[in-house]
Amino acid sequence: MNEKNTKHILSILVDNEPGVLARVVGLFSGRGYNIESLSVSEVDSHKFLSRITIVTSGTKLIVDQIKAQLKKLIPVHDLEEISESKNFLGKELILIKLNVRKKSNIDIKRRLEKFSVEILVDNEVELIIQFAGTPIEITKLLNLLKPYKVIEQTRSGLVSMALGFNYIKK
Amino acid sequence: MKKISGARIVIETLIQENVKVIFGYPGGAVLPIYDELFKQNKIRHILVRHEQGAVHAAEGYARSTGKVGVVLVTSGPGATNTVTGLADAMMDSVPVVCISGQVPTHMIGNDAFQEADIVGITRPCTKHNYLVKNVEKLAGAIHSAFYIAKNGRPGPVLVDIPKDIQTFNSVYRGKRLTKRISYYKPNIKPKSDDIDRIVEMLKKSVKPIFYVGGGTVNSGLSASNHLHDIIKKTGFPCTQTLMGLGAFPTSDKQFIGMLGMHGTYEANMSMHQSDLLICVGARFDDRITGKVSGFSPKSKKIHLDIDSSSFNKSVNVDLTVQGDLGAILKLINERIQKKKIVFQKNKIKKWWDQINKWRGKNCLKFKNSNEIIKPQFAIQKLDQLTKEFEPFFTTEVGQHQMWAAQFLTFNKPKHWMTSGGLGTMGYGLPAAMGVQIAHPNSLVIDVAGEASILMNIQEMSTIKQYRLPVKVFILNNHYMGMVRQWQELLHGNRLSESYMDSLPDFVKLAESFGAVGLQITKPGDLDGLIKEMIKIKGPVICDVVVDPSENCFPMIPSGSSHNQMLLGPDDKMDGEISEEGMVLV
Ligand SMILES: Cc1cc2nc3c(=O)[nH]c(=O)nc-3n(C[C@H](O)[C@H](O)[C@H](O)COP(=O)(O)OP(=O)(O)OC[C@H]3O[C@@H](n4cnc5c(N)ncnc54)[C@H](O)[C@@H]3O)c2cc1C
Ligand SMILES: Cc1ncc(C[n+]2csc(CCOP(=O)(O)OP(=O)(O)O)c2C)c(N)n1
Ligand SMILES: [Mg+2]
Numbered sequence: 001m002n003e004k005n006t007k008h009i010l011s012i013l014v015d016n017e018p019g020v021l022a023r024v025v026g027l028f029s030g031r032g033y034n035i036e037s038l039s040v041s042e043v044d045s046h047k048f049l050s051r052i053t054i055v056t057s058g059t060k061l062i063v064d065q066i067k068a069q070l071k072k073l074i075p076v077h078d079l080e081e082i083s084e085s086k087n088f089l090g091k092e093l094i095l096i097k098l099n100v101r102k103k104s105n106i107d108i109k110r111r112l113e114k115f116s117v118e119i120l121v122d123n124e125v126e127l128i129i130q131f132a133g134t135p136i137e138i139t140k141l142l143n144l145l146k147p148y149k150v151i152e153q154t155r156s157g158l159v160s161m162a163l164g165f166n167y168i169k170k
Numbered sequence: 171m172k173k174i175s176g177a178r179i180v181i182e183t184l185i186q187e188n189v190k191v192i193f194g195y196p197g198g199a200v201l202p203i204y205d206e207l208f209k210q211n212k213i214r215h216i217l218v219r220h221e222q223g224a225v226h227a228a229e230g231y232a233r234s235t236g237k238v239g240v241v242l243v244t245s246g247p248g249a250t251n252t253v254t255g256l257a258d259a260m261m262d263s264v265p266v267v268c269i270s271g272q273v274p275t276h277m278i279g280n281d282a283f284q285e286a287d288i289v290g291i292t293r294p295c296t297k298h299n300y301l302v303k304n305v306e307k308l309a310g311a312i313h314s315a316f317y318i319a320k321n322g323r324p325g326p327v328l329v330d331i332p333k334d335i336q337t338f339n340s341v342y343r344g345k346r347l348t349k350r351i352s353y354y355k356p357n358i359k360p361k362s363d364d365i366d367r368i369v370e371m372l373k374k375s376v377k378p379i380f381y382v383g384g385g386t387v388n389s390g391l392s393a394s395n396h397l398h399d400i401i402k403k404t405g406f407p408c409t410q411t412l413m414g415l416g417a418f419p420t421s422d423k424q425f426i427g428m429l430g431m432h433g434t435y436e437a438n439m440s441m442h443q444s445d446l447l448i449c450v451g452a453r454f455d456d457r458i459t460g461k462v463s464g465f466s467p468k469s470k471k472i473h474l475d476i477d478s479s480s481f482n483k484s485v486n487v488d489l490t491v492q493g494d495l496g497a498i499l500k501l502i503n504e505r506i507q508k509k510k511i512v513f514q515k516n517k518i519k520k521w522w523d524q525i526n527k528w529r530g531k532n533c534l535k536f537k538n539s540n541e542i543i544k545p546q547f548a549i550q551k552l553d554q555l556t557k558e559f560e561p562f563f564t565t566e567v568g569q570h571q572m573w574a575a576q577f578l579t580f581n582k583p584k585h586w587m588t589s590g591g592l593g594t595m596g597y598g599l600p601a602a603m604g605v606q607i608a609h610p611n612s613l614v615i616d617v618a619g620e621a622s623i624l625m626n627i628q629e630m631s632t633i634k635q636y637r638l639p640v641k642v643f644i645l646n647n648h649y650m651g652m653v654r655q656w657q658e659l660l661h662g663n664r665l666s667e668s669y670m671d672s673l674p675d676f677v678k679l680a681e682s683f684g685a686v687g688l689q690i691t692k693p694g695d696l697d698g699l700i701k702e703m704i705k706i707k708g709p710v711i712c713d714v715v716v717d718p719s720e721n722c723f724p725m726i727p728s729g730s731s732h733n734q735m736l737l738g739p740d741d742k743m744d745g746e747i748s749e750e751g752m753v754l755v
Contacts, residue, residue, distance in 0.1 A: 019289065
C-alpha cells in the first residue's frame, strides 16, 4: 500500500447551478478530506458548465476514494486528475499592495524586473502589482518582497491544465 | 397545449412514473399539491402520523417491491422531520423520492414562517436534491429524481418545491418529451476479460467463500437467481451480511450464517481463513471487517459492485468489477456454462470439513428455560410457526434485531427489511406499514424491542386508519438491551440510563389504537400466542416478556478480528479491549 501523503490536482467539470460548490466542498468537509486550494469559474456559458480545480492531499487510497465520491455527485460531468498527466501547468494569480511612502519604488521595481509582474497601480503612496505563476514562483516573489511593506495580498486558487488533447471533456 | 399548475404537474409526473402510493403529511406549503391529490384517484395517499414514519414506510414499500417509495411533506418542520429517514435510506441504498413544500421563492432566505433550508440540510444525506425555482423545470426535476433514485446505487432524492411554483402554470408534455438528466449513466457494462479472470480465480481456489450483501437484493431477482446457480455449480460456502439475508436461501446447506460482529463462528472463521473472497454487492462495513488489519489476511479478494466508491474504501481488493449485479452474475454464470467448467468438489472437501468443524461449535446455542422466555427461543418459535406464510419481517434496532437475523429463515430476497447502516430505532413499525400497503394479503411482522417501538409508536394510528394487519412482536427485556450489553462488556457494568422504566401497558396501548394486545411471560405460552397472532385479521401487538439479562452472541468485541469472537456469556476476552476498540461505535 502506498501510505505516503502526496499532493493531487483535480479538475472537475460541473453544472453551473446554485449549490454545486456546496456539494463539492461539503463532500470534502463531511468526509474529512483536505482542500489545499480551490478555484472555480464558469467555462461554458451555453451549457452552463463550470470548472473547479481542487488541490488536495492524501494517500493514493484516499485520493482514489475522493475521486470516486466526486464522480458520484450528480452535477459532476467529468473529473480529471491533472497531476497524473506527465506534463501539466498550474498557475495562481496574486495581487500585492505595497506601501511605498518611505521606500523609493524605483528600488522595488528594479527588484521585480526578473519577475514578469504587471504594475496595476503606481502612485506616491501605494504600488499594486499582479503576478501569475506557479505556487513556487509566487513564494519566491513574496520572499523577495519581504524587506518592503506589504499591506495586503490576495491570491487565487490554483488553475491547472494538462498538455495535449486528452483533456477533460469540452 | 394547455397550461396546468405546478401542483397538477407534480401529480401528472407521479402518475407517469407509475406511482400508486405516496406517504405524506400536509401543511401550508404543500396545500396546492394536496388539493390536486384530492381531485384525482390514481394515486393513493397514506396519511402517516410523523414525517419520519413516512420515509420509513416508503423505504419498506420500496425494499419489498423494488419500486421507488414516494413521500410528500410540507416545508420547515415537515421537511426536517424526514432527515433521519432520508439518512437511513442513503446508508442502506433505498430508492426514495421525497417531495417537500417550500416557502415561496421571493421569501426564501428571509427566515419566513416554516422556512428551512432543506436542500442544504439534506445535501449530505440524499443521493441528490433539487430546489425548483422555475415551474418550467419542475417536471424535469421530478422525472430526474426518479431516474437518479433507482439507477446506479439506489438512494433518496429530495425535490423541494416553493409554494408559488406549485401555483404557476406551465405545459407538461409527458415524460418522454420532458428535458431530464441525460449524462448520469451509472450502469456500466462489465468487462469480458474480468469475467474470465474471475472464473479462473474460482477454479483455482481451495478455500473460497462468497460474501453476499444488500446489493444483490437491490439488483433484483435475476441477480439472486444467477448467484444461486453459481453457488450451486461451484459448491462454495456462502455467508451474507445483515442487508444481504435472503439473497441466497438461508436454509440452504451451503449457507454458513451471517458474518460480522454478531455473525456465526463458522462464517467469520471462514472469512478469516479463506484464500478467495468473492464480495457480491457488499461494502466491507466496519461491522463486518472488525479490525481491518486482521481482516481475511490470506485471501485474494474480488469485489463486484455498482458503485466504484465502494472499492478499496476500507479493504484493499485484488479485482474489482463495476456494474449491476444482475448483469455481472449473469455473465459469470454463462461463462461457466459456455466453457463447460466443472468444479471439482473434492478440491474443496478439506475446506468444507474444516467449516463443518467450526459449525460443530454450534455457536448460536443458548440455555433454554422453562421459567422465563429466552428471546432466541421466542424468535425460533416465531420462525417455525410463521414459515409457511412466507412472511415479511421488519425490525427495530438492538439485540432483538440481531436475534431476528440469526434465528429467522430468509429463503427469498426482499422479505427482510432492517435498518443496517444507520441503525435507526423506530424504523420497523413504519417500514412494516409500507410493506403491508404493498402486500396487503401477506403476513408482515415487526420484530421489536420495547424501547425502539416507542420511537414511532404514533404510527399505530396510521395502521388503524388503513386497517393494516401489521403484527408487532416485542421482545420486552425492559432494557435497551444492546446498550446494556456494551455497558456490561466495556463500562464495568455501570448501566447508565439503559433501563426502560415507566413502560406503557402494551396491551392497553394496542387496544387504544383498535388493535389486539397480547402479553405472555412463560415459554409454554409462545405457541399459543403466535398462532393467535396469525389468526387475528387485524393489527396485533405481542408483548413477549423475555429474560432481561440475555446477551447477544457470538460477538466480536469492537477493535478485534474475526478469529477473536466471544461465543457466550462464559467466554472471556483475552485481556482488555484496546483503547482503539473503546472509541469505536
Ligand atoms: C446493531 C447492529 C448490529 C449490526 N451487526 C451486523 C453484523 O453482525 N453483521 C452484518 O453483516 N451487519 C451488521 N449490521 C449492519 C451493518 O451496519 C451494515 O449495514 C451492513 O453490514 C452492510 O451490508 P452490506 O455490506 O451488504 O451493504 P449495503 O449497505 O447493503 O450496501 C450494498 C452494496 O452493494 C452495492 N449495490 C447496490 N445495488 C447494487 C446493484 N444493483 N448491483 C451491484 N451492486 C450494488 C452498493 O453500492 C453497496 O456497496 C449491524 C447493524 C446494526 C444496527
Ligand atoms: C434513534 C436511535 N437512538 C439511539 C440508538 C442507540 N441504540 C442502539 S440499540 C439501542 C437499544 C434498543 O433497545 P430495544 O429497542 O429495547 O432493543 P433491545 O436491544 O433491548 O432488543 C439503542 C438506544 C439507535 N440505534 N437509534
Ligand atoms: Mg429492550
